[in-house]
Amino acid sequence: MKLTAIVGATVIDGTGAEPVPDGVVLIENDTIRSVSRRADTAIPDQAEVLDATGAYLIPGMMDANVHLVATITPDLALQYEGRYEDVIAEAAQVCLAAGFTTVFDTWGPAGPLSRVRDRIARGEIPGSRIFLAGNIVGFDGPLSPDFFDVGDLFSDETRRRINHEWAQGVGADLAWLPAETLRDRVREYIESTGVDFVKYAANDHLGRGLIAFSLDAQRVIVEEGHRAGMTVQAHTISVEGLRMEIEAGADILQHGNLTGPESIPESTLRLLVERQLPIAALYFTNRYREWAAAEGRAGLHPNLFTEQLEHTNRRLIQAGANLLLTTDISAWGRTSDHPRLRVHRDAPPPRATLGEAHVAWLTAVIERGMTPMDALVSATRKPAEAYSHPELGRIASGRKADLVLLDADPLADPQNYLRVRGVMKEGVSVALDSLPSPRVLTDDPHRVER
Amino acid sequence: MKLTAIVGATVIDGTGAEPVPDGVVLIENDTIRSVSRRADTAIPDQAEVLDATGAYLIPGMMDANVHLVATITPDLALQYEGRYEDVIAEAAQVCLAAGFTTVFDTWGPAGPLSRVRDRIARGEIPGSRIFLAGNIVGFDGPLSPDFFDVGDLFSDETRRRINHEWAQGVGADLAWLPAETLRDRVREYIESTGVDFVKYAANDHLGRGLIAFSLDAQRVIVEEGHRAGMTVQAHTISVEGLRMEIEAGADILQHGNLTGPESIPESTLRLLVERQLPIAALYFTNRYREWAAAEGRAGLHPNLFTEQLEHTNRRLIQAGANLLLTTDISAWGRTSDHPRLRVHRDAPPPRATLGEAHVAWLTAVIERGMTPMDALVSATRKPAEAYSHPELGRIASGRKADLVLLDADPLADPQNYLRVRGVMKEGVSVALDSLPSPRVLTDDPHRVER
Amino acid sequence: MKLTAIVGATVIDGTGAEPVPDGVVLIENDTIRSVSRRADTAIPDQAEVLDATGAYLIPGMMDANVHLVATITPDLALQYEGRYEDVIAEAAQVCLAAGFTTVFDTWGPAGPLSRVRDRIARGEIPGSRIFLAGNIVGFDGPLSPDFFDVGDLFSDETRRRINHEWAQGVGADLAWLPAETLRDRVREYIESTGVDFVKYAANDHLGRGLIAFSLDAQRVIVEEGHRAGMTVQAHTISVEGLRMEIEAGADILQHGNLTGPESIPESTLRLLVERQLPIAALYFTNRYREWAAAEGRAGLHPNLFTEQLEHTNRRLIQAGANLLLTTDISAWGRTSDHPRLRVHRDAPPPRATLGEAHVAWLTAVIERGMTPMDALVSATRKPAEAYSHPELGRIASGRKADLVLLDADPLADPQNYLRVRGVMKEGVSVALDSLPSPRVLTDDPHRVER
């Protein structure tokens, strides 16, 4: 039995409770045994004492939506083929070094992702704890019109091979199936791939607002996820997509705030708040929005990133919706000169890359009226609960000892989330200086230092 | 009062009843007064007698799906701009000369179509009787990704102007609306455009099998159509689209036989037959299928024109489904050298053009097991009933005097439908030799004479 | 015989000579009889006297490069088909109203252009005097990869028909011919089309800097033009293209200042100056350049509109090259919302449209060191001489009475060229208020009034 005592930090436990100044967190092996004020605490003799006086201790953060394999351009899927595991490990280490002890990968190749997940879980390599959805049920892989319409620029075999790595039998051809026979395909997918949760397409990925599956079909997918004990979420971009997803019984609403040129109807908003349905919502800072407007590239997709989105985003906070920190982003590096990426690279920091983007999210929600404490809860307890992992996301007795030590108060300024002094995962201190290693992606000639 | 007696023809009344040899059809003004055997009939003295001995008299035919404005390439929308009415009139005359006294235009510009409809109805110009849907609710116009993704090859103003001519306020942006607010847009469309029936998108027009509207939204559209006393139909290309359309209450299933790589499920097929839901179904002849296979271009759209379609088509006939003759085609002429059209032009006759394509349909259904009499009924009584026009489609007392006189027995060989000796519409003989006039489209340098 | 005396204006005769204050220009029919000071002149009794006291009289201006049919987007070629003559006449009237009594159309459909040219020449309609090249020998029409790669979005027949209207037998297929057999094709073109001068492709129109014809082939084309008594010019975009064109014997160098990322070599520049070879050169104002840089769209074509171009443009003026006013532009109107046009439309005025663009040119050359007087000569005498029309371009005895009366001194401020009080062409006053008429193009909803 190993005992560790982190002593002297202000402890912010992730639940929204008042910070505990000059606290002691006592850790037994991989689990928190107690949290208390130093004045009230007798530290066991055999405990290793870590002095954290003046620092701030928060739970290991959780990102409700990442993509550990960057496929922001289709050539990357090919360029890193055979090295996906390296790229995934690297991205997971970028996350860990930034204080994210857990990430939820909501679209990626299930094989390499699950292998890296397992290697990290077994302690073979460092990295964020990974939970993965694998494919978005109903979409094809990156070299398909759902993502990049590569025409005949790629050979058929390359396209088939790469797309299969993602689609895993639950690709766009599911659209043709009767709801009743869809069930077998989804079940087979869940059973064969080792995914941790299910994500399906409620809307298209074309920015059109079309519906990917009928309500009956969506119910089938949700049932199969639940039957396997998993949470289920959907990709939505429209008011109707969001409504159907809720009706179908989804547990988490992935970018549920994106509803195109229409803001979320009042009735739906009420429902979201009453049921406290977890929404992994995209938020943009004032600074980014000003920059994008000046550049004439509010960018990305005009149907999705509308003025209504800003309106929706303010209404969600005002109404008290259950929001999860979500970046929907990758670690990128050498590829940052692609037109599609420049909207991120040229933007003022914090930029849209793993390791920085969460600060943008936290800044943006606070700008729109959320309290700094609620913002912190959105990054800790709430994702844990939404994804049914109550053992994570808070500093409390019996929970996993996932902890981040910051040099400055995160409640005072979201930039302070970047001042990571130390990260502990399951009771083990992370060697931050060595991360990431090896560097495939982040050896970036264009990298702007903070 | 004007009386006309058509005497001596074999009368096939469109209901499926036994042909009446040596018959007399007595017409008063625009209406049939009686049908009888010559032996049993006293022809009024004042009646003009038309001798039709040896010929075959059938009801004026009806095509459940035509597009009078040919937009098989996007340049045509522009090339004929300002002359749509001429093009529509010409196409309606091609139809009339081929024996179609009524056509249902299921996608086109409502303004010009309704104006030509009215001019024909008032007798100002000859032509098939037109009923029109205008836009397919939920799709944009021809210069949009729903039909042709013209990128920036067309100026914005041109695109907006042409697309508006079709979309009329019920375009692709409807996808973003909540079901409840969709209602106003559809109602406004119905009230302002003068359309005769409603067609909406249940599936996409991208060949993807996505759903265009949720079931709730589809119900709203159907309700609004019915509220205005109109029949409602949907564009479907998938099993789920078809099922939802039925559930939403559509009256006619437009190309309901297209369900991609899946054939229609047995349960749906049973429903179709029990309720005798009218299906405007596409059929292809053996000859066409052989040619297309040899050419390696079964063509058109691989997701839609599959081997399953052939399987479905046989099952529908075997099960006794309620099929309507439908060509889904335009009159084309000078444009027949476009790659997209060559699949039609180079095919063996009868070709996929108004004035010929119906013979292909009639041939194909008979090849697949329908009796010649049922095929004729699919071209006459059934479309009339499906579209709620019981005054049309049969030779019977009290019905409109829409009649076609053929030189040879259509029940003996579908090619005989091309041997049109005379056409009467609402009691008036059509001057066939002068049709069409003027010739904008059909003055075709590539035209192959039959 | 009709005599007219314009009295009291400051006369700037287009030759570069000192202005004549309080002058008298005496016109006999369509020809200038004398220019003198009022103090020195006895005005014949029968002369109609036009009082121009306080105004400025300059020769009718000449634009060395216009395109009277706007095909800035390919849909326009189709949209205005059948009305090209109207569009040409309108553009010629826009020019005339702006003080251009002569324009040189260097790429357009020879048929309609020559017909409008003749109607204007016969006095049937008002308009700038037109000289035309028809096609650029070696390029295909607007619906071809040389201009717009429309793929199969346009039907073959449409493409063939429209492209033929431009190419007239001297299209891109000439690239395949041996130099010796090229001759016949060019001769046939010159003889059959009624063009006034010859323009050929020395470089590609792809922005690549490739060579369109070998030197031998270029010599053949120049010989055939000269044999027919015509001036010859080439389209060039590279140092080598320019050098070859000079070597081949071209009379005018069309946008000879465009040489991509390389500036004109010193040796070539010396040659240009020594021989005073006329260069129809594109110039951009400081204001436009600042705007374009700020907008990040120095725009148009990155290979062509480079920093080297600015360098070249300054060197040409400094060295005393023979520059001709050239706008290379069309009259545009309803189409100004096209992405390609917005670079013009959104730019600060004067904008790149006929009727305004010349002021930009005159401003730009003065900004780069040309004297205002030389700038005026570039718009009058020099184009006349370059195109071998010595009867035009100056106010002198025996020359055509093409005159423009300005309300303010053009040598004081190039904006004053816009203050047109009157235009006389061949001795006849133009009714400015009625121009253009009819308005097909310039009835522009986006038109920004000056």
Place this chain on the structure above:
Amino acid sequence: MKLTAIVGATVIDGTGAEPVPDGVVLIENDTIRSVSRRADTAIPDQAEVLDATGAYLIPGMMDANVHLVATITPDLALQYEGRYEDVIAEAAQVCLAAGFTTVFDTWGPAGPLSRVRDRIARGEIPGSRIFLAGNIVGFDGPLSPDFFDVGDLFSDETRRRINHEWAQGVGADLAWLPAETLRDRVREYIESTGVDFVKYAANDHLGRGLIAFSLDAQRVIVEEGHRAGMTVQAHTISVEGLRMEIEAGADILQHGNLTGPESIPESTLRLLVERQLPIAALYFTNRYREWAAAEGRAGLHPNLFTEQLEHTNRRLIQAGANLLLTTDISAWGRTSDHPRLRVHRDAPPPRATLGEAHVAWLTAVIERGMTPMDALVSATRKPAEAYSHPELGRIASGRKADLVLLDADPLADPQNYLRVRGVMKEGVSVALDSLPSPRVLTDDPHRVER
């Protein structure tokens, strides 16, 4: 000193001389010492005797135009990045196993090609002897409009990196340079890359027939090649390109028979024959031509593979032109399902892949009138002389001992070239069974066995 005697074969020495039946070829180390009849020969005691009775011995063959790195689709450039050397070695081994002891790679990445060349030359790995041009001077790399216009589907960095691997500083930007400054760039390229000969673009690679460099510029390139002691060749596709290349002084005319819709003019043909300029000419078999016509895909490029090409090809043979065996092809395998490759894959054998395509060439020239002996000389002595490697290409005293032993008479049937019993390169027998190894490309699921 090692002596080997190949005894008993019919020796066809590559010069066109009569075959020597029952011959003895005596080899000392890597060089042929003598060729004689067995009856006339005393075989030294220490010689290793190889019994070749009944077989046919020909010189190691030479292919005047191959591409060892297959980039028939742009994804391959990326997919095999980092493994180019493996792919090159594999292709060189496919060639060697087919009897090609020497190949000339006329477009590829100079770095990996020269490294593999050197490894083969040092005997570290087996493979055809490689001579390489590296880039085609004036063209960009595979991810550029010169080959594949990938738009923004590839990240800028990927495009730059891959294209640089090919272009090596002599890419498409050379088009902008004055002829005089072009010289430095070409010289630098020759000096820094280790290439063996120079190939430049006389025409475009767009199938347009444009000229890539002026005659002066071409002369500069040829001079620089000759200055470095290298042979120079050009890529041509038009009559003018061919004429200019000859005038510029090129040593070898690469696919000089491709002249688009025009056949080679009589004057040029005479010149070719008089000077016996070596032409690396593409030929197609009757069988391929029939198949392609039936399939409607004479294919590849309609401007290049015309009926005139067939006409030219017959004229060249009839006139006695100096033709070199040239396949212009790659080894392909796993990528053969790409649309672009199917024209090869689906064609009747011998197919357009290294290891087979030479038989198609030999068959085709014989079908068009060349004697089987001359065909063999085109594959042996002629390429050696054209490329200034007189030590290769014939079985004669003092020449390199590059030899191929065939089981059947190649002069009787070109298919017999496939019956390779043994290959010797520089006096060393090749272990055919182990080639190629490793197999990156040729592990082809679609591979049709002969």
